[in-house]
Amino acid sequence: MFKSLLTGKNLFLFLYLLFALLPIYWMINMSLKTNNEILSSFSLWPEDITFENYYKIFTDPTWYSGYINSIIYVAINTVITLTVALPAAYAFSRYRFIGDKHIFFWLLTNRMTPPAVFLLPYFQLYTTLGLMDTHLAVALAHLVFNIPLAVWILEGFMSGVPREIDETAYVDGYSFPKFFLTIFLPLIKAGVGVAAFFCFMFSWVELLLARTLTSVDAKPIAATMTRTVSASGMDWATLAAAGVLTIVPGAIVIWFVRNYIAKGFAMGRV
Amino acid sequence: MNPTDKPSNQKAWLLILPVLICVAFSAILPLMTVINYSVQDIISPTRRVFVGTEWFAMVMRDSELHEALGRQIFFSLSVLAVQIPLGVALALCMPASGWKASATLVLVALSLLIPWNVVGTIWQIFGRTDIGLLGHTLQQMGVDYSYTGNPSHAWITVLVMDVWHWTPLVALLAYAGLRSIPDAYYQAARIDGASKFAVFRYIQLPKMRGVLMIAVLLRFMDSFMIYTEPFVLTGGGPGNSTTFLSQYLTQKAVGQFDLGPAAAFSLIYFLIILLFCFVLYNWMQNVGKSQQQG
Numbered sequence: 341m342f343k344s345l346l347t348g349k350n351l352f353l354f355l356y357l358l359f360a361l362l363p364i365y366w367m368i369n370m371s372l373k374t375n376n377e378i379l380s381s382f383s384l385w386p387e388d389i390t391f392e393n394y395y396k397i398f399t400d401p402t403w404y405s406g407y408i409n410s411i412i413y414v415a416i417n418t419v420i421t422l423t424v425a426l427p428a429a430y431a432f433s434r435y436r437f438i439g440d441k442h443i444f445f446w447l448l449t450n451r452m453t454p455p456a457v458f459l460l461p462y463f464q465l466y467t468t469l470g471l472m473d474t475h476l477a478v479a480l481a482h483l484v485f486n487i488p489l490a491v492w493i494l495e496g497f498m499s500g501v502p503r504e505i506d507e508t509a510y511v512d513g514y515s516f517p518k519f520f521l522t523i524f525l526p527l528i529k530a531g532v533g534v535a536a537f538f539c540f541m542f543s544w545v546e547l548l549l550a551r552t553l554t555s556v557d558a559k560p561i562a563a564t565m566t567r568t569v570s571a572s573g574m575d576w577a578t579l580a581a582a583g584v585l586t587i588v589p590g591a592i593v594i595w596f597v598r599n600y601i602a603k604g605f606a607m608g609r610v
Numbered sequence: 611m612n613p614t615d616k617p618s619n620q621k622a623w624l625l626i627l628p629v630l631i632c633v634a635f636s637a638i639l640p641l642m643t644v645i646n647y648s649v650q651d652i653i654s655p656t657r658r659v660f661v662g663t664e665w666f667a668m669v670m671r672d673s674e675l676h677e678a679l680g681r682q683i684f685f686s687l688s689v690l691a692v693q694i695p696l697g698v699a700l701a702l703c704m705p706a707s708g709w710k711a712s713a714t715l716v717l718v719a720l721s722l723l724i725p726w727n728v729v730g731t732i733w734q735i736f737g738r739t740d741i742g743l744l745g746h747t748l749q750q751m752g753v754d755y756s757y758t759g760n761p762s763h764a765w766i767t768v769l770v771m772d773v774w775h776w777t778p779l780v781a782l783l784a785y786a787g788l789r790s791i792p793d794a795y796y797q798a799a800r801i802d803g804a805s806k807f808a809v810f811r812y813i814q815l816p817k818m819r820g821v822l823m824i825a826v827l828l829r830f831m832d833s834f835m836i837y838t839e840p841f842v843l844t845g846g847g848p849g850n851s852t853t854f855l856s857q858y859l860t861q862k863a864v865g866q867f868d869l870g871p872a873a874a875f876s877l878i879y880f881l882i883i884l885l886f887c888f889v890l891y892n893w894m895q896n897v898g899k900s901q902q903q904g
Binding site: 349350352353356357359360361362363364366367370378379382384420423424425427428430431432434435436437438440443445447448449450451452453454455456457458459460461462464465480481483484487488491541544545546547548561562565576579580583586587590591593594595598599 | 616617618619620622623625626628629632635636637639641644647696700702712714715716717718719720722723724725726727728731732733735740741742774835837838855856859872873876877879880883884887888891
């Protein structure tokens, strides 16, 4: 009986993975065809494999600069988020202070505000500040949903560290910054990894704000992809290749943090 | 967080100050701008008239908004009804350890890491009857499938796309909850001769309650804000069948540049989400508390 259940489980998992991977496969399939082949016939795999579409993206600066721009603002965002979220998470996990619970909830509500609500004021704010079309503008805008999430995840990890460690360190004469950087941070590195992963993910996939706040110099790859629509019709092959390449950074990141991801949620606050 | 045994220290405020400054810059200032616009009629950049709550009244009476809100709520509930059970089932079927677990985790999580407009693009191609696998297969099966022409096909395609895109999040959460159950529970159940269903109902499900609450909350909120994917896939059509709240708001704000009403709409939108958020958050906290006591 156990055995039959096991195969039932595997069958379900297999079916889901099929469902999950087919659309991605289809894009990879298209990215290896020429436009002519895509539009002329329906085929399950490329009959005449071509890497021309990828070659085009890697050699055309208007294309590959999109990836560079995205990576730059995602990196700036992740660094700022972690820098400010670490001390805050420490405060929430270690101390009681006036308004702590209210502030925590208020932070969460920012995670749950639709970006569309902020679209208009961001546009005006960054225009006034002269930050439009810079990487910094997008990085700052994405703080609104990444900081609450990072504080949430880090607080969970920090609460898992016994307070005796802090106290022993102070008795041994460590200053707060020294203790935090040399003792505490190594203890929660898994948490930092998970938080960084989620910051990366949500900033990488967001488009609405990123597109609105940039035009040329900081244009993200996701917005660049709209170029494939032209008067002569869609350039499906290049579009598919560009799409496949947007998955790659995320896949690399997830491979590095795969062992921590599940833990990150389990140790969360609620 | 266990608040009872923590020392009270007001200096902790200094530690959260950087967060407050950043969020103030990226949330409070913009919000003040929205409030400011929502009570004015902006005729030109230099000429504006105070109109009080007129825009709010207008937006509240907007029948298109009511329709978008209705569609939104129906969509979000459908998303929850499909994704939560599917995600839990998936988590139960995922291997617990070894290279298989790693591989499954990465493959399952892949769809989360795809930029949202690329998600739309993938499905746009995938659903085409001439060059897409899904569309072509459905057509071969005799279904007159068209996500651009048939409103209910469009709606279902958006839902399936969202299931494809976000079920992994629920699965990851549920999986995390399952992995944190100590083995002793399963051993006790085996000794008692509990059935598979009993193990699920009385051990796994209660233990997953915490993470499932997060899953419900995150999925509800994120589906309530869905914008990019349907925008790319269907552009809100055909007709208005897949125009959800964010899309409608963006049409107003950016398309027509009607600042006053758009700002009032933004605030109402924000308040609706805040209300749901507040209720869910408190519910979560209470469930957590009664679970600790019981």
